[in-house]
Amino acid sequence: MTELRVTRPLEHTILVELIGHWRLQEHPPLMQDLVREFRSNPPAQFFRFNAQALESWDTGLITFLLRLQRICHRKHMTIDFSGLPQGAQRLIHLATVIPERQENMRLRAKEGRVFRLVTKAISTTDGAQDMVAFVGETFITFFRFLRGRAQYRQSDLALAIQECGAKALPIVTLISVLVGLILAFVGAVQLKQFGAQIYVANLVGLGMAREMGAMMTAVIMAGRTGAAFAAQLGTMRVNQEIDAFITMGISPMEFLVLPRMLALMLMMPLLCIYSDILGILGGAIVGVTMLDLGAAQYFYQTQEALTFTDFSVGIVKSVVFGVLVAIAGCLRGMQCGSSSAAVGLATTSAVVTGIVFIVVSDAILTVMYDILGV
């Protein structure tokens, strides 16, 4: 039982008797009697406690008392804890010796809706500015690399190449074969009606080489490598490792971003070609098993349909995608805030940014190819 009895032994004094078990798990005592007593006349000026009937207490009692103390402060009443158990008095003293820092509870509470909207707008434009600045810095770094003046470790580059090249092969294999299969299926249903099954080879070949090979590898790399870049760099930011590079006079752009970007730029075209070939294989599986085409016939048809230009169109795209995925991952990682939650956000944001970059640039490139007639 948690109980409290309020009496007025003297005209200006409220005496509160605490009875029973004042523990967190017990139901909180009713404040109504107290509130009524606060309002009653004549106004009280002193507040005292009697804890003789108090059987046990814990933080539940202390928080109650602190709340009471705040109310008394507001009403300019004097609160006297001397009737309480020694331990409780000491805890209250400890909790109140260091005053709350006022300005710490700064603006946040006061921010209105308009204010929030304006801040949001400003932070959006700031974000765009940061992105442009980062891209600019990336280019400067890249030119320094071309002039052979960039500081980075070959071993880091090799590691990054392994990470986003060889280790990505299994997933690229799986996805590419399946995409080839799907393209062939979709095409077959239509083309069969005209007895033109053999053109499935053209469809799959062109689709993979010009578009899907580059696109699918880029999406895989955005989810796999872009996210990893953001998480790595973000964690380094949180641990102040990036600050440590800066104070050593080593540019994190050159030392951390450059090898990652180079690795993706170099590996993406290779992965893209690999993906093209596997996609065509996937198409062939459908062609041979379901459309009764001969394997030789299928590959001959594919060879006839594809030119070198078709492959290079896809490869150029893949290089662009590689740069963009690397930029998205590294940008979000370098921008990361200083908590572990921020690393999670950076990772998510890297994938989203990467995919947006990929799709938008793909659209632009496709239009450009169309205008150029390739």
Added chain:
Amino acid sequence: MTEPDITVRDLTMAYGDVVIQRDLTFTVNQGDIFIIMGGSGCGKSTLLRHMIGLKEPAHGDIHFSGESFWQADDETRVRLMRRCGVLFQSGALWSSMSLAENVGLPLHEYTELNDKQIQEVVSFKLALVGLAGFGDYYPSELSGGMQKRAGLARAMALDPDILFFDEPSAGLDPISSRHLDDLILELRDSLGATIVVVTHELASIFAIGNNSVFLDADTKTMLASGPPHAMLADCGIPVIQQFLRRGEVASVAP
């Protein structure tokens, strides 16, 4: 020996709109072991970040041997930064590199030494901080105090003119932290380095510090500067007396 090495002038530090400290003005002389003191959260690490050029002052400037840091161009800044070695509060070792690589990287980048020579320097520096033989360990395989010491070894890698240590002895046992004090004194005496230390440890403050500044969180400015011993003896400000006597307020002549 007493020409000023670092001068902080009218420095105001802020995160966004929130001012952390204002009107800081003090001088660190060459060969000083300069202590930054103050309660937890008063802005010591923030001051250090300003002094090593990681954070731009809201107002004021920092001069290295008379050369302004924040007015300077990027190249000068990199040159000035490279005069400094920094131990961060969290160690901030590069987690993807072994200890030997951590300490060796600055040597690789900025000296002409070959691999064998670098290895020798690295094992010497690691031995100085009591981590001989740990070269092949990765930071995640070390205890907190060991990471701290490895960070120290990295900060000393290039024998910089100025060393900044953020709470070097936090997380160390009494004997190691005593050893660390000896090391800091030795660095100053043998290499002539200027050393700026953030520390709470009274024993260290009095053992090694010959100059200091005291930051206060409530007034948001420095309350005093000067040698710690003199502060203890002469300074009448109660907060400082409390700090220097672990909260045991002594009767102080005003």
